[in-house]
Amino acid sequence: MNDVMIGQYIPGSSKIHQLDPRTKILLTFWWIITIILTNRLFYFGLTALFLSFILIGAQIPIISIWKSVKPVLPIILFTSFFNLIYTQGTVLWSFYFLAITQEGVQLSLFLILRILLIVIGCSFLTFTTSLTSITDGLESLLAPLQKLGVHVNDVAMMVTIAIRFIPTLSEEIQKIKDAQKSRGASFSDQKFLGKLRGVIPILVPLIYSAFRRAYELTMAIECRCYNHEIKRTKMNQLVFKRNDLVAFSFFCTLFIVVIIGRFN
Amino acid sequence: MRNQWLKQAIITAEFAVFIAIFSQFSIPLGPIPLTGQTFAVGLTATILKPKDAFQAVFIYLLMGVIGLPVFAEFHSGISVLFGATGGFLVGFLANAYVTSYLIQKTKASFFWGIFANIVGALFTLVFGTIWIKLNLQLTWISAFQTAFFPFLLPGILKAVFAGYIGIILHRRLSVAIRG
Numbered sequence: 001m002n003d004v005m006i007g008q009y010i011p012g013s014s015k016i017h018q019l020d021p022r023t024k025i026l027l028t029f030w031w032i033i034t035i036i037l038t039n040r041l042f043y044f045g046l047t048a049l050f051l052s053f054i055l056i057g058a059q060i061p062i063i064s065i066w067k068s069v070k071p072v073l074p075i076i077l078f079t080s081f082f083n084l085i086y087t088q089g090t091v092l093w094s095f096y097f098l099a100i101t102q103e104g105v106q107l108s109l110f111l112i113l114r115i116l117l118i119v120i121g122c123s124f125l126t127f128t129t130s131l132t133s134i135t136d137g138l139e140s141l142l143a144p145l146q147k148l149g150v151h152v153n154d155v156a157m158m159v160t161i162a163i164r165f166i167p168t169l170s171e172e173i174q175k176i177k178d179a180q181k182s183r184g185a186s187f188s189d190q191k192f193l194g195k196l197r198g199v200i201p202i203l204v205p206l207i208y209s210a211f212r213r214a215y216e217l218t219m220a221i222e223c224r225c226y227n228h229e230i231k232r233t234k235m236n237q238l239v240f241k242r243n244d245l246v247a248f249s250f251f252c253t254l255f256i257v258v259i260i261g262r263f264n
Numbered sequence: 265m266r267n268q269w270l271k272q273a274i275i276t277a278e279f280a281v282f283i284a285i286f287s288q289f290s291i292p293l294g295p296i297p298l299t300g301q302t303f304a305v306g307l308t309a310t311i312l313k314p315k316d317a318f319q320a321v322f323i324y325l326l327m328g329v330i331g332l333p334v335f336a337e338f339h340s341g342i343s344v345l346f347g348a349t350g351g352f353l354v355g356f357l358a359n360a361y362v363t364s365y366l367i368q369k370t371k372a373s374f375f376w377g378i379f380a381n382i383v384g385a386l387f388t389l390v391f392g393t394i395w396i397k398l399n400l401q402l403t404w405i406s407a408f409q410t411a412f413f414p415f416l417l418p419g420i421l422k423a424v425f426a427g428y429i430g431i432i433l434h435r436r437l438s439v440a441i442r443g
Contacts, residue, residue, distance in 0.1 A: 122343035126331030161277040214274040
């Protein structure tokens with residue numbers, strides 16, 4: 001868990017890396033809507049071409065793209081297979097009770113393309129934007145919720161604290177485990193209940209120290225006069241630039257083309 | 265302490281990290297591995313108050329969305345949340361709130377702890393099933409066959425474990441939890 005701090009971010013200086021995080025978050029959602037609305041093979045090809053330009057532009061290695069696609073492959077193939085054999089329609093090929101229909105082939109193919117394009121498209125956000133930038137972007141985009149009583153700043157602060165604590169807590173689990181082992185705790189009990197009870201000597205000190213740490217950190221923050229109710233300023237202000245406008249217009253064009261294709 | 269809110273916020277963040285860390289572990293219990301994710305969500309809900317438990321799961325999901333590999337098997341990103349199995353993750357939010365609410369409204373006994381966790385686990389499964397139905401355009405029957413029935417028994421078993429261990433921790437750490 002100690003290596004997870006950087007997330008999926010691949011540092012770079014491309015135009016896509018330089019886009020405002022808010023632009024990238026909004027475009028990711030727009031991308032999902034565009035792909036859901038796409039319903040012809042030609043337009044799937046067009047969106048795939050568009051996506052490949054983005055990935056080449058952002059200089060994202062193929063291995064990283066493969067890593068993001070790999071986990072969803074089994075479920076896509078599984079469902080496509082069932083769609084292939086269960087969809088009714090014009091029979092293309094049959095074998096005893098199995099019949100593959102034209103509609104089945106189309107449905108499966110579109111499902112595969114749709115999920116792959118969404119997964120790859122969404123991962124471009126996390127590939128090209130650092131954790132801090134995404135947190136800042138989300139905080140700024142969700143700021144209107146503040147009027148509804150949702151404390152967006154507090155959520156952003158909790159995420160920051162959580163990210164900071166990932167290495168601390170995973171190290172602590174290891175330390176507690178070693179400490180309990182040195183006191184004779186056995187984690188290799190073969191019995192069902194024994195195995196289950198084995199987690200208690202780890203969890204009790206772990207959760208106790210979580211509460212103690214929270215107490216200490218609160219004291220430290222209070223000593224620095226932290227007040228969560230006042231408006232906070234930022235060192236790096238987010239500003240929309242010309243690049244963001246260009247990116248929006250590209251996505252807008254693609255969206256219009258897909259919509260025209262869908263209803264024509 | 266003056267700022268009780270701040271302390272709760274930090275504890276919530278710490279529990280979000282617990283869920284993230286436990287998501288990568290599984291305790292092999294015969295044929296059904298006790299995956300840490302469901303277990304940690306149940307445990308969080310048993311120990312924290314409803315609002316805090318909900319927030320802890322929310323922060324956990326947010327960490328995954330912004331790209332930290334905190335979901336099971338070190339996955340992350342918006343695509344996991346909007347993918348076929350994203351419903352289970354969203355269902356954790358309902359699970360955490362409902363479980364914690366039931367425990368708060370009843371006695372924190374073994375029976376109620378386990379009962380609340382089972383109800384919470386059912387919420388996760390129902391959310392997951394509805395999501396997979398809409399996402400993969402399945403029929404209700406095949407959605408339930410894919411996402412509900414295979415996970416029902418393991419889900420209930422995990423809920424029983426989480427409830428049992430959660431209540432033990434709740435009793436041993438009652439002074440610390442009450443602050």
